[in-house]
Amino acid sequence: MGSILVTGATGNVGKYVVNYLNGRDSDVVVAGHRIQELEKSYPGMKAVRLDFEDPSTFEEALHGVDRVFLMRPPQIGDAEVFRPFVEAMKAQSVRLVSFLSLMGVERNPFPPHHKIEKMIEEASIPYAHIRPGFFMQNLTGVHAEEIRKDREIFIPAGNSKVSFIDAEDIGKAIAHVLLNPDAHQHVAYTLTGPEALDYVDIANQLTLLTGEKITYAKPSMLHYRSRYINERGLSPEYVNVTMALYLMTRLGTAKAITHTFKELTGDEPRTFFEFTKAHLHEFERKDDGDSTNDPFDLKEANV
Template structure:
């Protein structure tokens, strides 16, 4: 039995789908069970709240493995530790934590306490540190629909943009196996791409011209705060933009290939496979 947290999100939803396809008994944890109407046979939906320890204890009871995904924000350490404590008390065999690239040293350092707690928990663990998700480009849909240029927060900086499907596949392999116990895997796409590179691929795939406009970090901060985003999330995002802009996230690894035995999917493949979704979002 595998418990999946963050089950309504991009990666968690795909992890559930893959577990169902492989016939693995699964539980999906959520604060709002109505949002999980998509789950298939073999998945039990359980209520759970990282700030209510009793619900976590119930969610992990009888569970063999946990996919631990906590929402970005200042409470990531608290939420990670709550689930790790519950998993340890329930004698869970394995926890796979979704972290972020550079979590030990970079802007996403809020993942570091959870990583450290896992390493000292006595529970088998694997940490996944993905780079920027290909699916993040869906945030540009409003700009594309309105004929406005896509905002480029990272200038000419490049990243090993990763397909969320690859992250989910690696998560399932590490949950069900032992070969990568005790390791932190950095998950990237096969090559380095910038925002202009991504926009060029999208223009080709969608058959429409798309432009970019450079947005300075200070302006990005003002826009996100005006939109009501959590200031702690904004701070991390802006630091992350600056790191990428300065070349600090120009990282490509072979960890996806190492686990899955095939190359990581390129951004263009993600765009092509999600063409209908992209068109639906912008039309």
């Protein structure tokens, strides 16, 4: 077989896809915007620059490739940006593209993931859409600033429940799919953790494990949008996508639990409690100068 192209290879999911593929009789090509970061993270591995808004980067990235892990950089909200790359994969006769999508997106046409899924299907490329629940890493990533500084979870999800999943588990499942492309064609897999929690549950678990009182702020959509754009400095396009997802979450779209991860890998998914114990350092208080407003550091957060 040919090589496997892993886009977003230094991101929350991409790095685990690479780790689980590496050493399993697979030739991996890591791709992203920052070639030096890729070469530093994966010495000895082929690294290529890939910019979905620059078709001149496609030929080198896809050379010798027959399988692709595709993720949408969070700063790109327009699904049409991906059409030239999808056409390039079709021209390459890619055997399988595993696209990192969203849980419930088949019933929600608003996030760009919905249109990208349809774009891949209409191109007649064999696909295995991966539709995970919300990443546990959302709490250690984009939403960690308020937890560290204010000891509160500032997410406009109302009273909704979420079946969080560890990004490492997602990467492991994707690696299984890419290593067996003939067994996973024209399918969509919804991956979740083993339990559905609301954000009060999350705050209580964080309180127990950190030893400090952490609360759920339960902000309104407008309060959230104002803070994340005007104070956090994130792009309106990115924040609007997250608002659409949290609106759907309020309608109960993120609470279902599946057993697909175990069916694909043979392992049990990680619980949020286990994840938090392993990442307690991410919730330690930091000085104001330690926070970041760089939206590119969001990697492939799924909110």
